[in-house]
Amino acid sequence: MIEIKNVSKWYGSFQVLKDCSTHVSKGEVVVVCGPSGSGKSTLIKCVNGLEAIQQGEILVNTTKVNDPKTNLPKLRSHVGMVFQHFELFPHLSITDNLCLAQVEVLGRGKEEAREKGLALLDRVGLKAHADKFPGQLSGGQQQRVAIARALAMGPYCMLFDEPTSALDPEMINEVLDVMVELAQEGMTMMVVTHEMGFARKVANRVIFMDQGQIIEDTTKEEFFGSPRSERAQQFLSKILHHCN
Amino acid sequence: MEFNSLIDALPALLEGLQVTLKLMVMAVMGGIVIGTMLALFRLSNNRILSLSASVYVGYFRSIPLLLVISWFYFLVPMIIEWMTGKPEPVGPFISSLVAFTMFEAAYYCEILRAGIQSIPKGQVSAAYALGMNYRQTMRLVILPQAFRKMAPLLLQQSIILFQDTALVYAVGLMDFLNTARSRGDITGELPLFLLSAGAVYFVISFTASRVVMHLQKKLAIAQAH
Numbered sequence: 032m033i034e035i036k037n038v039s040k041w042y043g044s045f046q047v048l049k050d051c052s053t054h055v056s057k058g059e060v061v062v063v064c065g066p067s068g069s070g071k072s073t074l075i076k077c078v079n080g081l082e083a084i085q086q087g088e089i090l091v092n093t094t095k096v097n098d099p100k101t102n103l104p105k106l107r108s109h110v111g112m113v114f115q116h117f118e119l120f121p122h123l124s125i126t127d128n129l130c131l132a133q134v135e136v137l138g139r140g141k142e143e144a145r146e147k148g149l150a151l152l153d154r155v156g157l158k159a160h161a162d163k164f165p166g167q168l169s170g171g172q173q174q175r176v177a178i179a180r181a182l183a184m185g186p187y188c189m190l191f192d193e194p195t196s197a198l199d200p201e202m203i204n205e206v207l208d209v210m211v212e213l214a215q216e217g218m219t220m221m222v223v224t225h226e227m228g229f230a231r232k233v234a235n236r237v238i239f240m241d242q243g244q245i246i247e248d249t250t251k252e253e254f255f256g257s258p259r260s261e262r263a264q265q266f267l268s269k270i271l272h273h274c275n
Numbered sequence: 276m277e278f279n280s281l282i283d284a285l286p287a288l289l290e291g292l293q294v295t296l297k298l299m300v301m302a303v304m305g306g307i308v309i310g311t312m313l314a315l316f317r318l319s320n321n322r323i324l325s326l327s328a329s330v331y332v333g334y335f336r337s338i339p340l341l342l343v344i345s346w347f348y349f350l351v352p353m354i355i356e357w358m359t360g361k362p363e364p365v366g367p368f369i370s371s372l373v374a375f376t377m378f379e380a381a382y383y384c385e386i387l388r389a390g391i392q393s394i395p396k397g398q399v400s401a402a403y404a405l406g407m408n409y410r411q412t413m414r415l416v417i418l419p420q421a422f423r424k425m426a427p428l429l430l431q432q433s434i435i436l437f438q439d440t441a442l443v444y445a446v447g448l449m450d451f452l453n454t455a456r457s458r459g460d461i462t463g464e465l466p467l468f469l470l471s472a473g474a475v476y477f478v479i480s481f482t483a484s485r486v487v488m489h490l491q492k493k494l495a496i497a498q499a500h
């Protein structure tokens with residue numbers, strides 16, 4: 032589903048990504064973790080072409096993302112993305128947030144878009160808030176709406192960039208629950224997160240990044256069990272400390 | 276003082292007021308449309324576009340409005356003749372409208388540029404991630420937010436424009452003030468006419484700026500959410 036092959040990227044002379052290769056197969060959940068500044072966000076943004084790469088190749092569903100001929104808006108409309116700071120559109124009601132891209136990008140009728148949006152809103156447990164504005168919802172609620180908004184486009188895979196790290200601790204689980212459910216239904220997901228509980232529960236593989244490199248790319252069982260690189264070991268013990 | 280002369284002049288004064296308001300409303304609308312385009316040019320990655328827009332803005336913000344009005348009075352007929360091949364008298368209203376629109380566009384551009392830049396980058400990313408292209412992102416997501424945020428400043432600028440319309444005196448357009456002045460001259464009641472004109476300008480500008488303050492308060496509350 033997602034193929035990342037020997038990808039390198041520079042900001043000026045600073046190399047953010049160094050020869051990164053990995054993949055996410057259909058139905059797989061891959062968790063990406065690593066210290067701040069290691070390039071996790073950059074890597075995931077390259078997958079839907081929000082960031083350009085200078086070397087290597089990225090394929091999503093056999094479409095080459097870094098090909099100038101690729102219709103990026105079309106590709107992105109089928110790759111859901113959820114951001115750390117939710118990024119709901121504050122000037123639009125929750126319903127309009129859910130419908131906007133369905134109508135404008137996919138060309139769906141207003142009624143159909145609304146039905147689909149409301150069904151997904153119901154699914155994330157927020158049907159009662161359909162007519163409110165984003166500013167009237169808590170962070171956790173906003174993030175669930177953001178997930179519903181991405182799902183409304185009927186994506187073939189979902190990208191998450193630290194979806195819970197801007198949330199108050201008591202709201203983290205309501206968002207993780209939605210994501211776990213999604214994973215269990217077979218959604219293909221690439222998730223940047225430090226929530227190791229989530230990784231243990233649903234991840235197929237865990238990727239550890241440091242200084243722009245993929246240091247480890249292993250199954251969940253291996254990641255949480257066997258010995259690993261010292262850097263990953265240190266990092267893992269630090270965040271597990273934090274979380275438990 | 277003779278108030279009857281004022282009542283007699285009322286139809287002419289109202290016509291003058293209509294000219295002033297028409298000029299203002301049309302210049303505001305045209306100025307905002309062109310100003311929005313200039314703002315997008317200034318922020319675009321295309322060096323030629325952003326450079327030409329900033330030269331335009333810098334230029335119009337550095338010369339007196341009175342000069343622009345006088346210029347366009349001569350320039351607009353010449354340009355029309357050059358384009359259509361035959362001389363066309365356009366009159367002071369059209370030339371003033373063009374002058375105000377072009378001049379104000381530079382100011383609106385700067386307000387809107389600040390507005391667009393104040394919208395978090397993540398909003399653009401979110402719109403792109405949903406499959407929107409640049410135009411959709413601007414039209415549906417960024418500009419509506421920028422306009423809301425900048426509404427008080429845009430209105431403020433429009434109030435200034437309203438007062439500046441009196442400068443069309445220079446090209447002999449019979450706007451509100453010019454009408455009041457000429458009527459006052461004819462009837463020999465110039466002080467009365469000028470005082471009354473002042474009262475009208477005051478009421479309109481003052482009411483509008485109260486609206487601005489009210490808007491600002493409402494926006495502050497909305498943002499605190």
Ligand SMILES: Nc1ncnc2c1ncn2[C@@H]1O[C@H](COP(=O)(O)OP(=O)(O)OP(=O)(O)O)[C@@H](O)[C@H]1O
Pocket residue numbers: 042047065066067068069070071072073074
């Ligand atoms: N637009 C940019 N221009 C220059 N450098 C950038 C830019 N965006 C990110 N970087 C740098 O690239 C590196 C990787 O950034 P990135 O956001 O991908 O890290 P991250 O792993 O997501 O970190 P975090 O956990 O803090 O979100 C950082 O050193 C950052 O300073």
Ligand SMILES: [Mg+2]
Pocket residue numbers: 071072073192193
């Ligand atoms: Mg990040």
